[in-house]
Amino acid sequence: MTAVAIPGSKSITARALFLAAAADGVTTLVRPLRSDDTEGFAEGLVRLGYRVGRTPDAWQVDGRPQGPSATEADVYCRDGATTARFLPTLVAAGHGTYRFDASPQMRRRPLLPLTRALRDLGVDLRHExxxxxxxxxxxxxxxxxGEVVLDAGQSSQYLTALLLLGPLTRTGLRIRVTDLVSVPYVEITIAMMRAFGVEVERDGDVFVVPPGGYRATTYAIEPDASTSSYFFAAAAVTPGGEVTVPGxxxxxLxxxxxxxxxxxxxGAEVSVGPDATTVRGTGELRGLTVNMRDISDTMPTLAAIAPFASGPVxxxxxxxxxxxxxxxxxxxAENLRRLGVEVSTGPDWIEIRPGVASGNGNGNGNAAEIKSYGDHRIVMSFAVTGLRVLGISFDDPGCVRKTFPGFHEAFAGLRGRLL
Structure with a gap:
C-alpha cells in the first residue's frame, strides 16, 4: 500500500477562515491548507483588521461578529476565487469602505450574480x-x-458567500436559487455552518438562514479531495498500482x-473506508459517458487519463x-491534441478517444509541452498523463503553488513507488 499525505482542503480552509473571522471568540483551525490561495485569504483578513496567528499545524483567528476592525482597507485577492468572492461579502456586514482587487486572471472571472444579489440586499458595491x-x-x-434571488449556474461560490453572510444580517436571509452547479460544495458550506452553530433550512430551491451569528470552535481540515484525484488517477492508470489517502x-464532506x-x-478497484480511501489499478480502463456537473473540478483529471481507456470517454x-x-x-482539448489524441468539444461537454500509448503502459507516445494557462489543475492533471507518456513538460509548472506548492515533489515520490 502506498499512503499519500494530501494537504488540507482549499475549499474547507477558505470557508473555515470566513466562519472563524465572523464567529464570537477565538477559533483554531487544525491542519489548514497552506498555499497561495489560502495565504492570500488569511492576509486579506489581516488587512481588514482581524488577528490571524499562523503556525505550521494550526491557525488561530480572533473573530469579530461586528465586522472588520479596520474602517478602510485595500485588499489584494491574488488568484483566489474564494478570497475574491467571500471577503467582499464578509465586509458587507461591517462598517467602513473596503476596496478589493485581484490578479489579471481573477479579474477575468465573473462575479456579477453575487454582485447583483448583494446590491438587492442594499449593499453599496461598485465595480471600478x-x-x-x-x-x-x-x-x-x-x-x-430579507429575500433575494440568485443565479448560481456559473459557480456555487455565489450561493456559499450568501449563506455564510446570512447569520451576520439583522433579520436573516431567504435565498431563492434559479440554477445551481456543484451542489456538493454547498453541502460542505451548510455542514461547516452547522459546526459553527448555525442551521440552514432548505426547501427545494430555497435556502433559509437565521440571524444570530456564529460561535467559535476548534475545526480540523480534512485532506483535499480534488487534489487527491490526481493520486487516485495515478493508481488507476498503473497496473497493480495502489494509492491510499488517509483522513x-x-x-x-x-x-x-x-x-x-x-x-x-x-475498472479500477476502489475501497472507501471510515477514515481512508484506496484505489488500485487493475490494468483495465474502460471508456464511459459521465455527468460531472457536481464534481467538475475533477474533470481535467479524467480528461488527462481518458486516452488510456479502451473506448471513448x-x-x-x-x-x-x-x-x-x-x-x-x-x-x-488543446493539450490532448498536442499529444496526438482525437478530441471533440461542445458548449458543456468533451469527448476523448483512445490514444497516446493506450493500454500498453510502455511510456511511448507523443511527448509535448503542456500549456497550463496558469491553471494549477491543468498542470496536476497532465502530470498523471506523464506517468504513461515520456517527455511531458509544462510551460508554467510553478502555478501549482495556488493549492499545492509541493505537488511536483510529492508526485515524483509517488511515481518512484508506482513505476
Whole structure:
C-alpha cells in the first residue's frame, strides 16, 4: 500500500477562515491548507483588521461578529476565487469602505450574480472598471437581510458567500436559487455552518438562514479531495498500482471524493473506508459517458487519463469549467491534441478517444509541452498523463503553488513507488 499525505482542503480552509473571522471568540483551525490561495485569504483578513496567528499545524483567528476592525482597507485577492468572492461579502456586514482587487486572471472571472444579489440586499458595491469583475469597492453599513434571488449556474461560490453572510444580517436571509452547479460544495458550506452553530433550512430551491451569528470552535481540515484525484488517477492508470489517502473516507464532506466512483466504473478497484480511501489499478480502463456537473473540478483529471481507456470517454454537463482559472474544456482539448489524441468539444461537454500509448503502459507516445494557462489543475492533471507518456513538460509548472506548492515533489515520490 502506498499512503499519500494530501494537504488540507482549499475549499474547507477558505470557508473555515470566513466562519472563524465572523464567529464570537477565538477559533483554531487544525491542519489548514497552506498555499497561495489560502495565504492570500488569511492576509486579506489581516488587512481588514482581524488577528490571524499562523503556525505550521494550526491557525488561530480572533473573530469579530461586528465586522472588520479596520474602517478602510485595500485588499489584494491574488488568484483566489474564494478570497475574491467571500471577503467582499464578509465586509458587507461591517462598517467602513473596503476596496478589493485581484490578479489579471481573477479579474477575468465573473462575479456579477453575487454582485447583483448583494446590491438587492442594499449593499453599496461598485465595480471600478468592467461591471461584474474586480476591482470593486464596498461601502459597508451592515446588512438588514430579507429575500433575494440568485443565479448560481456559473459557480456555487455565489450561493456559499450568501449563506455564510446570512447569520451576520439583522433579520436573516431567504435565498431563492434559479440554477445551481456543484451542489456538493454547498453541502460542505451548510455542514461547516452547522459546526459553527448555525442551521440552514432548505426547501427545494430555497435556502433559509437565521440571524444570530456564529460561535467559535476548534475545526480540523480534512485532506483535499480534488487534489487527491490526481493520486487516485495515478493508481488507476498503473497496473497493480495502489494509492491510499488517509483522513479522507466515508464521512468526508467533499463531494469530489465521488471521483473514485468514476474510476471504479472504468475498472479500477476502489475501497472507501471510515477514515481512508484506496484505489488500485487493475490494468483495465474502460471508456464511459459521465455527468460531472457536481464534481467538475475533477474533470481535467479524467480528461488527462481518458486516452488510456479502451473506448471513448465523454464528460458532460461541465459548462461551468469554462469560467474557472481558464477555459478548462478547451485547455484539456488543446493539450490532448498536442499529444496526438482525437478530441471533440461542445458548449458543456468533451469527448476523448483512445490514444497516446493506450493500454500498453510502455511510456511511448507523443511527448509535448503542456500549456497550463496558469491553471494549477491543468498542470496536476497532465502530470498523471506523464506517468504513461515520456517527455511531458509544462510551460508554467510553478502555478501549482495556488493549492499545492509541493505537488511536483510529492508526485515524483509517488511515481518512484508506482513505476
Amino acid at each position: 472598471e468592467a461591471e461584474g469583475h474586480h476591482p470593486l469597492t464596498v461601502r459597508a453599513a451592515g446588512v438588514e437581510g 479522507l473516507g466515508a464521512g468526508a 467533499q463531494g469530489d471524493l465521488g471521483f473514485v466512483d468514476v474510476l471504479r466504473r472504468m 465523454r464528460i458532460e454537463d461541465v459548462a461551468n469549467t469554462r469560467v474557472k482559472e481558464c477555459d478548462r474544456l478547451e485547455a484539456c
